[in-house]
Amino acid sequence: MKSRNFRYIRPASLAHAYQILTEANGEAVPVAGGQSLLAGLNMRLSAPKLLVDIGDLRELMHQSHLGGIVRLGALTRHGDLLRSELVRQHLPLLTQAAPHIGHIAIRNRGTLGGSLAYADPAAELPACAVALGATLVLGSSAGEREVKAEDFFKGLFETDLRPAELIVAVKFPVVQPGMAAGFAELSRRHGDFAMVGLAAIVSMQRDRIDSARLVYLGCIDRAKVAHAVSAAVVGLRAPLAVSASFDEAIGQDLAPDDTPEMRGDTKLHLAKVLTRRVLNGLAERAAA
Amino acid sequence: MSTRDLSGHEDIEIDATLNGKPLKRRVKARQHLADFLRQELELTGTHLGCEHGICGACTVLIDGRTARGCLTLAAQISGKSVETVEGLTENGMLAELQKEFIERNAAQCGFCSSGMLLTAHELLSSGDSLSRADIRKGMSGNMCRCTGYHAIIDAVEAVMTTRARR
Numbered sequence: 030m031k032s033r034n035f036r037y038i039r040p041a042s043l044a045h046a047y048q049i050l051t052e053a054n055g056e057a058v059p060v061a062g063g064q065s066l067l068a069g070l071n072m073r074l075s076a077p078k079l080l081v082d083i084g085d086l087r088e089l090m091h092q093s094h095l096g097g098i099v100r101l102g103a104l105t106r107h108g109d110l111l112r113s114e115l116v117r118q119h120l121p122l123l124t125q126a127a128p129h130i131g132h133i134a135i136r137n138r139g140t141l142g143g144s145l146a147y148a149d150p151a152a153e154l155p156a157c158a159v160a161l162g163a164t165l166v167l168g169s170s171a172g173e174r175e176v177k178a179e180d181f182f183k184g185l186f187e188t189d190l191r192p193a194e195l196i197v198a199v200k201f202p203v204v205q206p207g208m209a210a211g212f213a214e215l216s217r218r219h220g221d222f223a224m225v226g227l228a229a230i231v232s233m234q235r236d237r238i239d240s241a242r243l244v245y246l247g248c249i250d251r252a253k254v255a256h257a258v259s260a261a262v263v264g265l266r267a268p269l270a271v272s273a274s275f276d277e278a279i280g281q282d283l284a285p286d287d288t289p290e291m292r293g294d295t296k297l298h299l300a301k302v303l304t305r306r307v308l309n310g311l312a313e314r315a316a317a
Numbered sequence: 318m319s320t321r322d323l324s325g326h327e328d329i330e331i332d333a334t335l336n337g338k339p340l341k342r343r344v345k346a347r348q349h350l351a352d353f354l355r356q357e358l359e360l361t362g363t364h365l366g367c368e369h370g371i372c373g374a375c376t377v378l379i380d381g382r383t384a385r386g387c388l389t390l391a392a393q394i395s396g397k398s399v400e401t402v403e404g405l406t407e408n409g410m411l412a413e414l415q416k417e418f419i420e421r422n423a424a425q426c427g428f429c430s431s432g433m434l435l436t437a438h439e440l441l442s443s444g445d446s447l448s449r450a451d452i453r454k455g456m457s458g459n460m461c462r463c464t465g466y467h468a469i470i471d472a473v474e475a476v477m478t479t480r481a482r483r
Contacts, residue, residue, distance in 0.1 A: 031352075031368075033347065036324060037329055037392045038322060039395070048323060049323050049325075053323075053324075060393075063388055068387075070347075071368050080346070080390075082392070082393060108382070132458025132459075134376055134382075134383040134384055134385050137382040138385070218457070219457040
């Protein structure tokens with residue numbers, strides 16, 4: 030459980046970090062919180078030649094709220110999401126999701142940018158970013174570009190990040206009036222990876238669902254909008270009944286593989302249960 | 318480190334604060350903080366269980382907040398303040414928790430105890446009134462294979478209640 034040898038460097042500025050990453054020609058890996066990366070290094074799942082510690086770069090810490098957009102720097106820690114009044118007020122989905130990420134000690138170190146760049150399909154923040162319609166600001170020595178979260182996640186641990194490119198910040202449109210956020214996940218132990226999870230942005234007219242944007246985690250290869258279920262629940266009234274059309278829609282969006290821990294159809298069943306639970310919970314909140 | 322350095326090093330100079338005292342050292346880039354504390358500084362109160370962030374035995378405080386010693390590189394603490402169970406025992410910050418742990422036999426083999434104490438210390442530092450479920454959730458990142466947790470949760474709850482009465 031010891032990592033292989035590597036070199037380490039802590040750049041003095043973001044420009045310096047870009048320069049190092051460009052020079053390293055794909056052999057360098059950025060580290061910030063390191064809560065997934067260092068576990069992987071200890072287990073020798075990866076063996077980069079150079080670790081570039083971007084964890085103290087001020088340029089990646091800025092937060093702002095302008096023109097309906099909350100911009101969070103890539104180094105926003107999961108614990109910051111939980112404690113932030115700005116997030117609670119404008120991005121309640123993140124406030125709800127953050128307690129599910131690891132444990133307190135992990136949340137004290139792990140970062141928003143790190144979680145998105147790692148793109149674990151069982152992670153909370155990629156699903157939230159897609160559900161919220163976020164845009165990622167990516168930077169390199171060539172300049173900055175913006176990519177929508179739903180285009181950023183390409184597959185299992187795969188993203189649109191190019192070599193020598195870093196996530197600088199994430200721009201979240203604030204939740205509009207009438208929109209409600211719901212998050213839930215099922216895991217074996219508190220803080221463990223989700224077997225099934227759901228990030229939902231929904232608008233309701235009393236007990237009737239007007240629109241829904243549902244993103245699953247833990248039972249899919251990457252964070253993406255579950256279009257079929259999101260469309261199938263529109264017009265339904267809470268509490269949601271078990272229905273064939275709903276089951277068919279969720280089957281179009283999700284086809285979880287069998288794993289040694291759980292059969293795929295069990296996961297699919299849990300996804301249905303969780304979807305009804307989250308939507309019914311939102312309806313109850315809307316009625317209250 | 319000069320801004321012209323682009324390739325990094327396998328040996329890193331660190332300049333940090335450890336248990337309130339300045340610490341200057343040369344560390345191996347690949348060495349994690351818990352190994353550094355134990356092997357180089359002989360601070361063996363920080364324990365190593367799983368070495369991939371699950372068990373919590375290696376918990377330390379970095380700039381006042383808990384962190385996994387196994388998921389932090391020694392090189393990463395440069396410029397930061399680290400506290401271990403040794404430092405927090407000497408300055409008395411853990412005294413109340415330690416007393417309640419001993420009273421209830423909440424430390425059986427003792428392997429998880431330093432991590433438990435530091436996590437409990439952070440959990441109670443806000444001064445918030447926590448339910449038993451809150452305490453369980455807050456302590457859930459630390460594993461104990463002896464006590465069945467009840468005595469540990471009892472001890473944390475007892476310290477919280479005592480402090481609230483003051």
